[in-house]
Amino acid sequence: MFIASDALTAAFDDAFARLGESAEDDRGVVVTSWPSLPVEIVRACRLRLVVARGSRAETPAADAQLEPGLFPSRIRQLVDAALTRRLAHVAQVVIPRTSDPDYKCFLYLREFVRTGVAHALAPTTLFDLLHSDGTHVRRYDRERTRVLVDVLADVSGHRPSDEELWQEMALTDAADAAARRLAALRRGIPQIKGTAVFPLLGARWHIPPREYVSLANQAADQFENGPFVRGPRVVLAGAPVDGTELHAAVESRGGVVVNEHSAWSCVEAGADIRSEAEPLSALAELYRRRSIGPRLPAPTPEWTARAFASADAVVVSLPDDDATFGWDYPALRDRLQEWEIPHVVLRGDPHRSLSPDDGHRLEALLDTANRYRPSHHE
């Protein structure tokens, strides 16, 4: 029997892992390192986006070339794929400027090609969208977005019209609306676990939007009629997550993850930004403001209040490679204490099993949440 949620989960889980299996399938693929690349442009150029994700898979080729402790798992996975020829046939590799490790990844990939360390790698480009404020930044971002269109149009042989770009934005809106229906299942007493819903939300980066709308709505129907999920409501904060391992660690101990800091699952409405006169400015502005990553400003107090409004407990993930989100922690801790929401900081790689110590601390957190904040999940 076809199950929509399985199809979505497979699209989320497998898209990057399957690169290199079929040269024919790979030829229409644009690979990127984080969901901060305007997928609308990729689709309008008649290409397909695949975003690298962190995982437990070993990365020996990357480990020989990358300094330890600097690069998140997703970058190591991407570099490993590049060095083992799994990206040889993709149409283009586009690295967004979401973080310094992403930028370094771009420079390293170029150097690997120049020095012959990477023998077969698709053309690689930097999408240098900046996230600070100012008219000069917006002008620059608009221009870099135009260059991205040029690069992808040259690769695909199809140069999208403004109309096609607007249309793709409208399709994204529809996909986001369907994703919001799934996200709504996490409100109140959730009807879906975080482990289950995160891939369903993330799949919209990999699946054509019309197909996504259909599958997401089917999945929402499926879960809306399902049982409620009991347990302390947990929010994942700190460094953005790109997989479900941390969700699984929480949920295997009786909690349920109801929100997380991640570009994969963020489905805020963006219609207000469409007032731009032409699509490239609209897209540049959309991604300048709404991406999630280390180069963006710290979350505002309003955002924090909204994100933690219904949390019984918070898990703050600050892995070894974190250079940024740890700076937000003292203010976050003070707010959580003010709101009497218990929290724990985990320093391990979120894609790996928890250390025994971290496991005990997580259990203690959920125990505290169960004892002192039972009202939200009765």
Add this chain to the structure above:
Amino acid sequence: MSDKQLGVTAAASAFQKEWFAQLRQRVFERREPYALVQADVPFELFDLLDIPAVSNQWWAAMIAAKQQAPGLLDAMEADGLHDGLCRYCSLGYASMRYRDAAQAPWGGLPPPRLLCARLTCDCIRRVFSLWADTCGAEFVAIDHAGACELRAEWWTLGRRRWRELVEPHRLAFTVAALEVLVARLEAISGRRLDRDALRDRLDRVNQQEEIFDEVRRLIADAPRCPVRMTEQISNVMATQWVRGSDWALSHARQFRDEVKHRVDAGVAACPGERVRLMWVGAGLWHDTDFYTAFEASHGATFVWSMYLAFGPDGYIRYGLDDPMAALASRTASFNEYLHNPPWAPDWIAHQAVEHRIDAAVVLRPRSMKPSASGRLFIERALERAGVAVLPIEADVVDARAWNPDAARAAVRAFLDERMRA
């Protein structure tokens, strides 16, 4: 602390102390504005608009050298800031955020009117925003456009062909970002930036860096290194923070003359020099004696660090018709020059050959992630150039995990092995 071998070194230290005392006086007594800035921002703009600028890295180095960092670092950790966050860029913030945790050098930083930093590494926006909040000051961020094309041998292109070196879109963006900074500085100072004065200042910076180029040449060509690396750094950096000023030019000339005199007289920093070393990375500010610790035992002299060499290669810009563009071309790629492949490894390997370096000690910074990146490329480039490499793990301002005896023993063992070979 090693004895100073050059007379000018004491003069450089005295100047900095006096400059800082005057800054405190200006701020506390006359309520004048000053700025706390990252080392890679264009200090010239601040100076021309009469807003003194204090380098964040210089201040962090001062705190570490005075052995005041551990208390601040403990306070950061007690406040929940994990040990993987950059300490070098944030120690100055800690010195104002956790004032009671240490004795600040020279009376401490007065409250700044503004902070300014280029958004190179990811932590900068966070650190400077927190710092600005702590001081009730304004933070002016200069965003950093990423490089797509990195042309070979940047150090040969930078002086006259800088328009080719920096991609046009990056150059235009950096100019625009600097103009935004100028507008803020003008608003704060109530003065207008004189573009002719900027051109003149950049010309004087060129003169200063040409003098440093002479010094570098003297050091590279002398049979034995005439001036210790630590004294190179003291003299160069004291002038770089006020580059192009009368004092800076005068001091640079005095420094050059004293080095030349030593070369002419056959005076060596280490008379028994047998091994020429280079230090790759920021200075080990909490233990600068490390750099002279191998002279007596092995005749091993640290000849090179980036601090002197980067001045002439990174700063000189000829063709000042559009001074803001020339300044932007220098500013745009600091990070890439010093840390990223292919620019950093190629340059450092080239410098190693020019200076007849036998072995390199390469810093593996514990917490400075951007500085730690590119390190493997640098190590391999040096090895390809025939330079033996010893990586050494340390934090440049955090002495708490630094074992000076073990580090010295590791270098001695490395030198023993190299000398046997």
